[in-house]
Amino acid sequence: MSWHVSPEMATSYRVGELAGARAASVEAHVMACELCRTLLRPSDTVALERLAMIWDGVEDQVDQPRITFIERLLIFCRVPADEARLLASAPSLQLSWLVALLSVVGGTSLLSQQADRFTLVFVVLAPMLQVVSVAAAYGPHLDPTYELTRSTPYPTTRLLMLRTVAVLAVSLLLTAAAALTLTDEWAAVAWLLPSLALVSVTLLLAKWIDLNLAGSVVCVAYLFAVTSALFNDATVRSIFGGPVQLAAIAVTLVCGLVLFGPNAERAQIRRRS
């Protein structure tokens, strides 16, 4: 052999300071030279630390969890990565759910361009869809890891509320986008306050029954209340007029006070299964 790796060159190689061509020469040489191979063994702390760092980086790349679109969106909105993962796992934040929601509100708003009665259908459906989305965010029947989640120290109430906020934000945004296409300006906003009122009642009921069931109870009661009006040639203004909007504000405030007020027993929200 014409040359051997000098101790200085070996040190430079170990700490990653040797340029590409020279590093390649060293690598080719040590394949055949046992003597020089010993020089390159990570014998000092710097080399061992660097090796550990590189290995950690490789492991991190290999084990990088798959990040969904919703998770990316939450991280973009400054939600910490760990919580973004917990929120994005909500059944009603899955892409399939959001596509279904968009299809219903988008389809109904498009139909309202053809026939006025679909405007009323949109305004009746919109609050119920918000309730269904929130009710599906967490609970024994739709969340596959519900049972396991309940046995972990992560606060259930926190998870429930965080998911509610995330789901509502996305769901309201999609519904509002569809509502913009409605020609009746009152109809375009009339669904919003009743939506908040129904969601508040659902969350309040979750103190005693599980969230999935609470959502079902609220939806059935709401449908029962509006069905009779629908059969009597009702209009958006006659069902969702001023008094109903005021009542919705009152219900939201009362529920909010019970849930988050000074005497709220937040930790007492029951999570039956």
Next chain:
Amino acid sequence: MSQGVNVTELSKRFARTQALDGVTFRVGDGVTGLLGPNGAGKTTLLRILATVLAPDSGEVQMLGLSPADVRERQQIRRRLGYLPQDPGFQRGFSVFDFIDYVAILKEMSNRKQRRDEVRRVIELVDLTSVSGKRIRALSGGMRRRTALAAALLGDPDFLVLDEPTAGLDPEQRLRFRELVSLAGEGRAVVLSTHQTEDVAALCRDVVVLHQGRIQFQGSPSELTNYAAGKVWFAEQRDPRANLAWRTGDGRYRNLGDPPAGVEAVDPTLEDGYLLLVGLAAEELAA
């Protein structure tokens, strides 16, 4: 050494069904097996021990803490590992994703430490080669091991395993037994199973539950001895036997009070369990 689990007069009712009826027992360090037929109340009991479900009445003390108190319940959960009977998985998650997700729920906030811990438990259940695979593409046994790995996160002081060997092949079951017996050193492990072989191989104590009541608590050998002198072979099903079945060699294995003159054979744990549960069912019917 953990402080174990004390259960006193525990009752739980679902509508018209009395799932647990005054259950009292103690679990110390080591593996305790919970045996019982379907509908005996095993899963209800384990869900209460896993702090997922609250009892209607009675008292539970785990690791010296009471799950009835909100703060103590949080402390218990920090030291608890739970494998549900039917663990669900988030759609699209890989093995690593799922265990990392559970680790976040277990308050492991340091990303480096969390991922190291996730890798450790994946290696423990021998799933390193498939850690990047989607769970829905895995076999039932591998899914079960994934859920077991999640239960082992953070080296918990108390493990609750609901039918952990369901769906595992014999080789996997052997590996599982090795894992659980190691886990049972210096901590309390409660596992429910239909497999009396698992109890015989693993457990220091066994509790037999039938229709919400405890029928037996003791060591596996004591349960085996319950059938001592009550097992015999015959060419025909003996009408005096409480239970009988045809074995591979064509003879009938009879359990019950043997007639005079027949030679009793050594009982197995399964004989003891079947006799106990069979007699309990007869008593309840009467």
